[in-house]
Structures are given as C-alpha cells and as structure tokens.
Amino acid sequence: xxxxxxxxxxxxxxxxxxxxxxxxxxxxxxxxxxxxxxQGGVIELSAAAFYQMLTIHGTGMIGAAALAxxxxxxxxxxxxxxxxxxIFNTNLIxxxxxxxxxxxxxxxxxYASGWTFLYPLPxxxxxxxxxxxxxxxxxxxxxxxxGFLLLFIDTGRAIIQKYGSLGKGLGWDVIAGKKxxxxxxxAAVVASTMVTIVNISALTAGxxxxxxxxxxxxxxxxxxxxxxxxxxxxxxxxxxxxxxxYMAVVAVYEILSRATNRPWKSNKPFLIAWTSSTILTMxxxxxxxxxxxxxxxxxxxxxxxxxxxxxxxxxxxTAYGALMIVYKSGIKWEMPSxxxxxxxxxxxxGAIPAIVDATIVVNHVMHNTKWVPGHFHLYMGLxxxxxxxxFMYYLAKNDSSIQTNGMDRFAFVVYLLSMxxxxxxxxxxxxxxxxxxxxxxxxxxxGPAQFGAYSGILxxxxxxxxxxxFVRYLVVRRKALPTTGRAQQGMI
Amino acid sequence: xxxxxxxxxxxxxxxxxxxxxxLESMMVIHMLVQxxxxxxxxxxxxxxxxxxxxxxxxxxxxxxxxxxxxVSIILMYWMLPRAMDEALLGGWIELFKFISLPVAGLFIRDxxxxxxxxxxSFVxxxxxxxxxxxxWLYMDAPIQLCNxxxxxxxxxxxxxxxxxxxxxxxxxxxxxxxxxxxxEHEPL
Amino acid sequence: xxxxxxxxxxxxxxxxxxxxxxxxALKSGQRENYEPIVKKWYKVRKVYGISLxxxxxxxxxxxxxxxxxxxxxxxxxxxxxxxxxxAFQFGFDISQREFNVGDSxxxxxxxxxxxxxxxxxxxxxxxxxxxxxxPEYTNTVYITFTKPGTxxxxxxxxxxxxxxxxxxxxxxxx
Numbered sequence: 001x002x003x004x005x006x007x008x009x010x011x012x013x014x015x016x017x018x019x020x021x022x023x024x025x026x027x028x029x030x031x032x033x034x035x036x037x038x039q040g041g042v043i044e045l046s047a048a049a050f051y052q053m054l055t056i057h058g059t060g061m062i063g064a065a066a067l068a069x070x071x072x073x074x075x076x077x078x079x080x081x082x083x084x085x086x087i088f089n090t091n092l093i094x095x096x097x098x099x100x101x102x103x104x105x106x107x108x109x110x111y112a113s114g115w116t117f118l119y120p121l122p123x124x125x126x127x128x129x130x131x132x133x134x135x136x137x138x139x140x141x142x143x144x145x146x147g148f149l150l151l152f153i154d155t156g157r158a159i160i161q162k163y164g165s166l167g168k169g170l171g172w173d174v175i176a177g178k179k180x181x182x183x184x185x186x187a188a189v190v191a192s193t194m195v196t197i198v199n200i201s202a203l204t205a206g207x208x209x210x211x212x213x214x215x216x217x218x219x220x221x222x223x224x225x226x227x228x229x230x231x232x233x234x235x236x237x238x239x240x241x242x243x244x245x246y247m248a249v250v251a252v253y254e255i256l257s258r259a260t261n262r263p264w265k266s267n268k269p270f271l272i273a274w275t276s277s278t279i280l281t282m283x284x285x286x287x288x289x290x291x292x293x294x295x296x297x298x299x300x301x302x303x304x305x306x307x308x309x310x311x312x313x314x315x316x317x318t319a320y321g322a323l324m325i326v327y328k329s330g331i332k333w334e335m336p337s338x339x340x341x342x343x344x345x346x347x348x349x350g351a352i353p354a355i356v357d358a359t360i361v362v363n364h365v366m367h368n369t370k371w372v373p374g375h376f377h378l379y380m381g382l383x384x385x386x387x388x389x390x391f392m393y394y395l396a397k398n399d400s401s402i403q404t405n406g407m408d409r410f411a412f413v414v415y416l417l418s419m420x421x422x423x424x425x426x427x428x429x430x431x432x433x434x435x436x437x438x439x440x441x442x443x444x445x446x447g448p449a450q451f452g453a454y455s456g457i458l459x460x461x462x463x464x465x466x467x468x469x470f471v472r473y474l475v476v477r478r479k480a481l482p483t484t485g486r487a488q489q490g491m492i
Numbered sequence: 493x494x495x496x497x498x499x500x501x502x503x504x505x506x507x508x509x510x511x512x513x514x515l516e517s518m519m520v521i522h523m524l525v526q527x528x529x530x531x532x533x534x535x536x537x538x539x540x541x542x543x544x545x546x547x548x549x550x551x552x553x554x555x556x557x558x559x560x561x562x563v564s565i566i567l568m569y570w571m572l573p574r575a576m577d578e579a580l581l582g583g584w585i586e587l588f589k590f591i592s593l594p595v596a597g598l599f600i601r602d603x604x605x606x607x608x609x610x611x612x613s614f615v616x617x618x619x620x621x622x623x624x625x626x627x628w629l630y631m632d633a634p635i636q637l638c639n640x641x642x643x644x645x646x647x648x649x650x651x652x653x654x655x656x657x658x659x660x661x662x663x664x665x666x667x668x669x670x671x672x673x674x675x676e677h678e679p680l
Numbered sequence: 681x682x683x684x685x686x687x688x689x690x691x692x693x694x695x696x697x698x699x700x701x702x703x704x705a706l707k708s709g710q711r712e713n714y715e716p717i718v719k720k721w722y723k724v725r726k727v728y729g730i731s732l733x734x735x736x737x738x739x740x741x742x743x744x745x746x747x748x749x750x751x752x753x754x755x756x757x758x759x760x761x762x763x764x765x766x767a768f769q770f771g772f773d774i775s776q777r778e779f780n781v782g783d784s785x786x787x788x789x790x791x792x793x794x795x796x797x798x799x800x801x802x803x804x805x806x807x808x809x810x811x812x813x814x815p816e817y818t819n820t821v822y823i824t825f826t827k828p829g830t831x832x833x834x835x836x837x838x839x840x841x842x843x844x845x846x847x848x849x850x851x852x853x854x
Contacts, residue, residue, distance in 0.1 A: 051838070124769070150610065369807060431686070
C-alpha cells in the first residue's frame, strides 16, 4: 500500500500535464476548424483574427505535444533513473506562465507572426502589431524554452549519473560490442537520451534566435543575417516539433510489449537506429530551405538525401518492430494498445508526404502549399496525439478499475476516420496547389477546406470522448487516494 | 592567502592608467582580455573574502542561485556595446566596471561550488547561446555599435565570441560523451 | 504534373503501409511463439531494409539530376531574360511583366522588408515554380513559358495580415 501511494503521488504532475495537453489540443482543433471554415467560405473571419488563430494554433499544438510528450517520457524514464521532481515542476510553471504571455501577446496585442516567428517579421508587421505584442510572444516562447531546457538538462544529468555518459545512454558500448545486448539500456532510456541531445541543441539554437528577434524588435537598427536566422529558426522548430514523437514513442514500446506479453528489447539494430535518428533529426532541417538558391547547393542536396534517410529508422526498425510484436501475438485489443498501434501507422504514413516533399524537384512546386500541413497533421495528429491519448488510457487502466465502454471504441473509429479526413483534405489541397497560411481561398480551393473543417469537428468530438474517460479516471483517482496524498496533490 | 595577494596584485596592475589605456585601445582586448582579467582578479581575491565572511555568504547565497543571478546581470550589462563605450569615457562607469566585475568573480567562486549539476549546466548553456548570439551580433551588425570602435574591430570581437562558443561546445561534447561511471562527482 | 506524380506515389505508399497494418491487425488474434516469428521476420527485414536503401539511392540519383537551381535544359546558347523582382509588404516590383511563348526567364528575387514567397501559378492555378524572397539575399528561379496566358504571382511565405492578397500577374503572348 505504501509503495502504491508513493507511485500515485509521483504521477500527479504527469496526469496534470496530460489533462492540460488534452484540453489544449481540443481547443486548438476548434481554432483549426474555424480557420478551415473561413477558408472554405462558410464563415467570415477578418484577416487579423485568422492569422492570430494561426499563430495560436501552431504554437499551442506544438506546446501541447511537447508538454504531453515530456510527461510520457518523464513517467517511463523515472522508472530507470533518478529524476528531479522540482525541475519537472519548474518546467510546468515556466510553461504555464509562457503560455499566458503568448496568449496575451496574440489576442490582446494582436501579434500574429505564425509560430515560426521568421525574422524579421516580428519587428516588421506593417502596422499590424506593436513592440509589446512581439515582446510578450517572444518572451513567452523564451520562458517555455527555458523550462524545457531545464527539464532536458535534468534528464541528461540523470542519464549520465546512471549510465556514465550520453553515449552509453544511446548504447554505444553495446553497438561497439564492449557490452552484451542483454545489458543494453532499456528503450525508454535510449529514446530519452536521443531527445535530450536533440532538444538541448534545438533549445540553445532557439534561445539564440529568440533573443536575437527580441533585440531586433527593441531596436530595429540592429539587424542580423536573415539566412542564418532562418537556418537557426528552422533548426529549432524542426527539431523541437519532431522530438515530440520521439518522447511519446516510449509509451509505444512499453505498452505494446506489455499488451502482447512479448519483449521489445534494445538490440544492436535498435540502438543503431536510435543513434541515426539522433544525428539525422538534427541535420535534416535544411529541407525547410530547399527553395533558397543562395544556400550552398551541397547542403540542399544533402537536405534531400538525409530526409530520405531519416525515414529509414522508423520504417525499418520502430514501425517494423511494432508490427512484429503484434503479429500473431493473440493480443486482446484495448484502447491503449489499439491507439499505440494506430500511432505507428500515423507516424509511418505521415512521414511519406514529408519524404516526397523533401525531393527538391517536388519541393519546388509543392512546398508552402497545404501539402506540408497535410504531412504534419497526419504525422502529429495520428502519431503523437494517438500516443498521448493511448498513454492516458493506459494510466487510467493501470491505476484504477474503470472500464472503457462502447463510446470509447466508437470514438476510436471516429478519430481514425476523421483525422484521415483532415489530413487527406490538406494533402488534396496541396496537390491542387492551394497555398498554406492563406486567410481566404479562391472557389476552386474551398471544397477540401470545407471537408477538412467538418472532419475536424469530428476529431474534436472523438478526442472529447477520450478526455471524458480520462476525467472519469481522475475522479476515481481522487477518491481512492488517502487524505495525506490528496493534500499533497494540489490541483487534482 | 596566496591567491588573495595574487588577485590583489592583478587588480592593481589592471588599474594602472597605462594598462587601462592599452587594454581598452582595442575592442577585442577590452572585452575578451580586460574584462575577464578583472573577473579573475575578483575570483582570486574572493578566496580571502569568502574565508573571512562565511556566514554572510551562507545566509545570502546558500544555494548559489542568488549569486549566479547577480553574476549574470553584471555580465549581461558588460556584454552590451553601450556599456563598453561609456566605460571609455572614464568616470563613474569605469569605476563601476572595476568594482562590479571583481564582485562578479567573487560570486562566481562562491556560487559555482554551491550550485548543483542542473544549475551549472543551465548557466553554462545560457552563456553558450548568449556568446553565440554576441558573436553573431558583432560580426553581422551593419552599423557601428560603439562610438569608439570601428566596425572592423567589431568583427574581430565577433570572431572572438564565436571561438569561445565553439570551445564551449567542444567542452560540452567531450563532457557528456566521456564516461563518468564509477566517479563520485557529478558531470559538468 | 509533378503534383500528380507526387500525389499518386504518396497515396500508393500510404495505402501499402495501411494494408500492412490492417493485415497484421487481422492476424493479431492468432497466437504463435514469438521466437520463430522474430527469426523469420528478421530475415525478411534484411531484404526489406536493403531494398529500401537501394530504392532511396535510385530515386535520389534520378531526382537530383535536374535541379531547379541550375540554369536548366535550355542552356544551349540561349540567354535567359533576366527579370528583377523585389517583394514588399504587400506587393511585388517586377521589372518586366510581359513575355512571349518560349521565353526563358531568370527571376532574381529579393525583398525590401520581411521574407516573402514568389510562386508562379499557371492559368489553371497550378503552382509551376517558386522561390523565397529573402532580405539581403537574391534567390534565383528559372522558368520557360510554354503556354500563352495570364500567370498569377502569389506570395507563398506568410508575411503579415495582407499576405493572401499579395498577388501580381505576368502575361505570356503567342
């Protein structure tokens, strides 16, 4: 009993971060639907409102994915290494304050640079927003970044303390043959090490470019090299957004191997795949700059080839492993395992449009169309989101006796189909050259936008049902805990 | 005690008008030699000060956080191009430089031993990105940031900052990938 | 054309992946020992992995032969018409807007303020070429007009509240 109570108290913040993320994701879908309805000509929306929503939608979704992903990663990594709860706490506090600053900046001070805040747009808004809005937004982002930087410093410290070095956390001694595969670090540690490395790099680059933008906003006379700014911005944005899936995938390993009662061990190919992902994730970002002929050509050619290669670890190792572990396993499908399995489909199929768009000749006529959002709505929407909600079902199942019912299964089917609808509508729009980030569309482009909007409503509905299940668990959990535990719990 | 005397001598040497003029004649030496030496002087002299007033430092800088915050504020101020300019005019700002930087050195000495790994890493990474940014700023700014130094000197300083950033990255890499198992102390 | 190929290739790959996932899900009800499965499918993975790598190599070589950055196929002795483009919030300064069918044009694109996009759409509103308008830099995009008509220029990088109405036109005559 004692041990059980301790474990539950340890999960408080994990649970809190998950419910915040879940609610934020649904709220952001509402903005997404409104934008698609405006593009589809169904409702009228001012350009200012549209681009503010665009900014919030992107920032909020990435933030929610990172917050939820880090909760998943923290939950499992904490089983293996000694993490600091205080730092975990600090991150959440920084995140919440940062989010408030971002929201005030966007909605009260009409800041709308998109979540990519591409230099020098924050300072040069053509009169749409002022210094205060820009500073609130950039400052909020900086604060969120500081929180996550602290969190990943702590995961890095804990991994080094336990395993000796980040290289050993990735299992390099096993790859080198110095240690047997039986002693390899578990998947959760390997993935966390990868995320630690890429995100500390991303956040350091991000801090540089954010402070640079802040200096430029305060004193526009001080300017910076826009190409370097763009490189740093996309290095930060790409890595940070991409890392969310690598944080959340830890849940796939743990949950699928438990559900099938089969081991998902770290063997050499697995470790090599993760080391490749570590390196590739950090260096593929030039595929965001394939249209800039001023970039050195070899970097752009590498951008294409490395982006192709970046698909390999997941296609050959991770997704393949998920398929193998499930194949003829006699698994009894439940919400957690089903969502995890689905997430691997979302990840792999969502990677395809990205790989296609990373082809320079294709990029030339498809980048900055809705093809790209098509990719990441599939990849994040059916990948990361499925992992996060799957993990929520897993926690509920593990810590309480509440049962899933027909509603949950119904929501699963609705979620799958409607998310495919959203992503598909974006991909079709991209194929017919519809530009992304346009407040209005010409009539030819409106059809898919409307279809996407209606699908989005269904996604929101399905995710709300998922959340209701989680809230049921929170209620049960609250009653089940002893009084002392509840007192420590604070909000939940 | 030896350290304290050494620090005192260094401080006095730095305070000789001739040294001041010489070290401030070039931007890169001003920023990357004089300022670090002043910090070093404070760090050395700190040995004695910390011994003399252990209670004060235990009370006010128990976990090292308030000290390192003060250090960051002081160093951030001296990274501003404006600050260097004003120091050149002599007077109060110059005096402030000769007081604030040794104080920063003193608190670095006190805080660094008290900070835990996470705190040290955080400070290190923040200075890493800020030095990178300073390198970029000084190399790339199309305008003359200081009244007293030319753009060319600005570029040299930028390269200096960039070199420091690269050195920090290399240090970080060898630190996190070097094997720490079996050792008592924590990394970084 | 490229869009169509990209769409078909993507759809094919995604359907193939979906097929595999559905197949495995359908087979998941049966129960077999894991060891033989691992043994067998590791062998398959080797073949599958190597084929993927080979496929990537072939596709890379094939698609990297003609890059849009190089002055393209019409190099043989034909000098392109050089057109300067400066984007601004919210419009384009274009040094020449009228061309003839068969003209090879080099657009040198830059911007006066923030980053913009320079996307050329044909009469059917298909995107046929684009580049980015970067401050302080000049990006080059080449195009040969093969059909007469009015071509639309759209900004393809978000640049502020009037981004979506930042349009211009080029006219290509017989």
